[in-house]
Amino acid sequence: QEELRELHEEPTDPQAQQEIINSIEEVYFSNDSFDIVKYELERLPPVLSLQELEEYRDKLKQQQAAVSKKVADLILEKQPAYVEELERVTSLQTGLQLAAVICTNGRRHLNIAKEGFTQTSLGLLANQRKRQLLIGLLKSLRTIKTLVSTVLSIVSYPKEEDYPGAIQLCLECQKAASTFKHYSCISELNSKLQDTLEQIEEQLDVALSKICKNFDINHYTKVQQAYRLLGKTQTAMDQLHMHFTQAIHNTVFQVVLGYVELCAGNTDTKFQKLQYKDLCTHITSDSYIPCLADLCKALWEVMLSYYRTMQWHENHDQDEATVVSSVSDGNNVIGTEENSFDRNYVKKKLEHGLSRIWQDVQLKVKTYLLGTDLSNFKYDDFIFVLDVISRLMQVGEEFCGSKSEVLQESIRKQSVNYFKTYHRTRLEELRMFLENETWELCPVKSSFSILQLHEFKFMEQSRSPSVSPSKQPASAVSSTVTLFEQYCNGGNPFEIQADSKDDETEDVLASNGYESDEQEKSAYQEYDSDSDVPEELKRDYVDEQTGDAPIKSVSRETLRSRKRSDYNLNKVNAPILTNTTLNVIRLVGKYMQMMNILKPIAFDVIHFMSQLFDYYLYAVYTFFGRNDM
Secondary structure, three states, X not given: OHHHHHXXXXXXXXXXXXXXXXXXXXXXXXXXXXXXXXXXHHOOOOOOOHHHHHHHHHHHHHHHHHHHHHHHHHHHHHHHHHHHHHHHHHHHHHXXXXXXXXXXXXXXXXXXXXXXXXXXXXXXXXXXXXXXXXXXHHHHHHHHHXXXXXXXXXXXXXXXXXXXXXXXXXXXXXXXXXXXXXXXXXXHHHHHHHHHHHHHHHHHHHHHHHOOOOOOXXXXXHHHHHHHHHOOHHHHHHHHHHHHHHHHHHHHHHHHHHHHHHHHOOOOHHHHHOOHHHHHOOXXXXXXXXXXXXXXXXXXXXXXXXXXXXXXXXXHHHHHHHHHHHOXXXXXXXXXXXXXXHHHHHXXXXXXXXXXHHHHHHHHHHHHXXXXXXXXXXXXXHHHHHHHHHHHHHHHHHHHOOOOHHHHHHHHHHHHHHHHHHHHHHHHHHHHHHHHOOOOOOOEOOOOOHHHOHHHHHHHHHHOOOOOOOOOOHHHOOOOOOHHHHOOOOOOOOHHHHHHHOOOOOOOEOEOOEOOHHHHHHHHHHHHOOOOOOHHHHOOOOOOOOOOOOOOOOOHHHHHHHHHHHHHHHHOXXXXXXXXXXXXXXXXXXXXXXXXXXXXXXXXXXXXXXXXHHHHHHHHHHXXXXXXX
16 A cells, blocks of 8 residues: 555656656566566675665655556556457457357258268269279279280291281281380280290291202292291391202201111111211212212202292292382382392392302212212112212203303212223223134114113113103203292103113014014025025026126035024124124113213313224224235
């Protein structure tokens, strides 16, 4: 009460109050945590004075009263604003309470709507969306399942030689797999597809190698279609030439190895480790000709396959050019140019491969020819060898226009070596014939001709166009038909050689000098009677100029034997031959046959043939023409 009293007693001068307030220390306005009591106690002097303390207390009271008065004035001044703000707060509180009620009601109605309508409808929409997603996923899974089963089924296509179908399926599967690459399982499927495609390419390469020995147009068409789908036409052609080279090597090696093992008569595998050149030296004389024939047959099959391959590409290029010219537009210009480039590449590659393949064939046959010494062969066997090589050179000329210099040189070496030994032996045989010749008439048929002899058969066949094709050599075939055209659909030109070797010589000898027993009997019956014989023929000698007989006469028996001899020579009209003469004729035929086959040494052969005739003619002169008297 005292303080309030004092407060009311304080002057109300605003300026004085303001000065009092300003005299308050700043520390009192620092913060709320300021401890005023502690602060004032610490300010007390060491020596306390009651009067000073009371004065200081009065000062503090004045300051407090001024501050209180100021606060009261401010409160009274802000009272209307306070009341107004309080009303606003009250009004806001009422509005918030109303809003709370509205929100509560709204939430209640929303819960009712959610449970009754929205949740069900949105659930249906969500389920529908999920259903659509699952349907799409199911389609994708079915497609992936189809892809997997397709990849598994692709393996069976190459077994059925449907390489284009297998590759087409692989490429389509890869394209489809790229659409579903966001699935993790597709990456594994892609790698499996790539492995499958590589396996098909390997099988395709094996299928391509089969073309080299047995060309099949349907098989080769499928292989080429498959390589075209892969975009590897040029690679296929490079591989094909490698396979042909390998086929030539493998073919000749297997043929020679088969004969070597057959002649060796054991299952020793040491021959398989030998080189082809060393293997050829193990061929025996008995198996040399069959092995050569089989060797040429096998090589013919390889060359025929290459010829038919070229023929296939020529026909295919013509058909493709026709299609392109009939259906040509601007959109296919780039594709047409690429196909044209591939065709030109294949054509040049095939043309270049002709000489390469023929060179390989020549070298393999040359190695075989020079691997055995042929000087001790029989004449017919050696002629057969020459005929086979001659036919092979004809094949080479038709194959690539080659003159076969390698084969000519190798066969020339063997021929010169053989012919020197052969000619020396034949001269020795002729000497023995001449020493033992009785110079009696050799009975032959009246229709005898040297073309009937086996040694002259080659002349008759080359002149006669009516010889059957199975017996007719290449020289008798029309020049417009090549061996490849003749045997394109079957057969082998080297099978003819074996057939012609088995031809038998026609029987040219007559029975007892007559063509039949009846002729012989009738001839002697006719000579038993002299009634039909003209008188001048009964003479021992009749002058051809005057027809007069000599004074000297002979016996009847002498006349009859002379008449029978005249009959043998004139009635039958057979040529006058001896065994030696027939032998010389046969040798001449053999030499001529060798000249026909071996034109490079024909001059040497005709020189040796003239020696035979000179030897024979000199012997006849020595026995009958020289006047020893």
